[in-house]
Amino acid sequence: MKKDDKIYIAGHKGMVGSAIKRKLENEGFTNFILRSSSELDLRDQLKVNVFFEEEKPDYVFLAAAKVGGIHANNTYKGEFLYDNLMIQTNVIHAAFVHSVKKLLFLGSSCIYPKFADQPLKETSLLTGELEPTNEPYAIAKIAGIKLCDAYREQYGCNFISVMPTNLYGPNDNYDLESSHVLPALIRKFHEAKKTNKQEVVIWGSGTPKREFLHVNDLADACFLLMETYNEPGLINIGTGKDISIFELALLIKDIVGFTGKVVQDLSKPDGTPRKLMDVEKLHNAGWKARIGLEEGIKSVYGRLKDKDWY
Numbered sequence: 001m002k003k004d005d006k007i008y009i010a011g012h013k014g015m016v017g018s019a020i021k022r023k024l025e026n027e028g029f030t031n032f033i034l035r036s037s038s039e040l041d042l043r044d045q046l047k048v049n050v051f052f053e054e055e056k057p058d059y060v061f062l063a064a065a066k067v068g069g070i071h072a073n074n075t076y077k078g079e080f081l082y083d084n085l086m087i088q089t090n091v092i093h094a095a096f097v098h099s100v101k102k103l104l105f106l107g108s109s110c111i112y113p114k115f116a117d118q119p120l121k122e123t124s125l126l127t128g129e130l131e132p133t134n135e136p137y138a139i140a141k142i143a144g145i146k147l148c149d150a151y152r153e154q155y156g157c158n159f160i161s162v163m164p165t166n167l168y169g170p171n172d173n174y175d176l177e178s179s180h181v182l183p184a185l186i187r188k189f190h191e192a193k194k195t196n197k198q199e200v201v202i203w204g205s206g207t208p209k210r211e212f213l214h215v216n217d218l219a220d221a222c223f224l225l226m227e228t229y230n231e232p233g234l235i236n237i238g239t240g241k242d243i244s245i246f247e248l249a250l251l252i253k254d255i256v257g258f259t260g261k262v263v264q265d266l267s268k269p270d271g272t273p274r275k276l277m278d279v280e281k282l283h284n285a286g287w288k289a290r291i292g293l294e295e296g297i298k299s300v301y302g303r304l305k306d307k308d309w310y
Helices: 015-026 045-055 070-075 077-097 132-155 181-194 215-228 245-256 280-284 293-304
Strands: 007-010 059-062 102-106 159-164 166-168 199-203 212-214 234-237 261-265
Touching: 007 015, 015 215, 045 077, 059 077, 059 215, 070 077, 070 132, 077 102, 077 132, 077 159, 102 132, 102 215, 132 159, 159 215, 166 181, 166 215, 166 293, 181 199, 181 245, 181 293, 199 245, 212 215, 212 293, 215 234, 234 280, 245 261, 245 293
Parallel strands: 007 059, 059 102, 102 159, 159 234, 166 212, 199 261
Antiparallel strands: none
């Protein structure tokens, strides 16, 4: 990318999109095309096409999506499937029609089968059944990967797909109805400490293992891949390390300074038993994660604890 190229970041106000924008700004890029969801509904094909026709971006980071944790995925299945299919299809197709030089599509580790061999290799895609609690979102993201590949094969589009692991960082969502596990735990322990509660309840057994990547690391990887990676298929972005949910809860408990008990609610679902990314392909592309989990959580909580952030 040249410094004066027009760059469209779809979803620039979200955690991922805002991190990508910060990274690009730090690298000297200034020519951004930005629209909030209230300014441009990416589910509307006509409006998306008009936008691309008028703005003619050179590069596109497709970070816009309807996202959430187990509760949101289970509750809003129709919305998660429809909204994500429409958003990504409209943007990818418009990028083809209006000759975008390169597009980076962001998916999710939930695309992999529930019982796929660990760590999750890119070749595991579509080799087994998905985790039911996030199946609609996963199906939409798989469709996005396949659409990028189909447009690459049929039309010669340089569209790449990256699959980040579980993310956290600035501009995360702390709503207990729709957030992912790490920000939800930060909020639970913070509120429990403030109100002098004796215990914090976590969903499920706490035995499932998850991998967590700071969103600033993700943005750094996306920048490198946009600059240097031009392959079909998909590439994982992660740390290559995971932690059980119960261990994560204890880590956050210590960082927040909560002194009560951690209690498991076994009536709640666990979700996929383990989701650890194989990041050999990413390492071979020249990138490794830099921000450790404890360091990252301390950084995030340090920014939030004295503010009205939920």
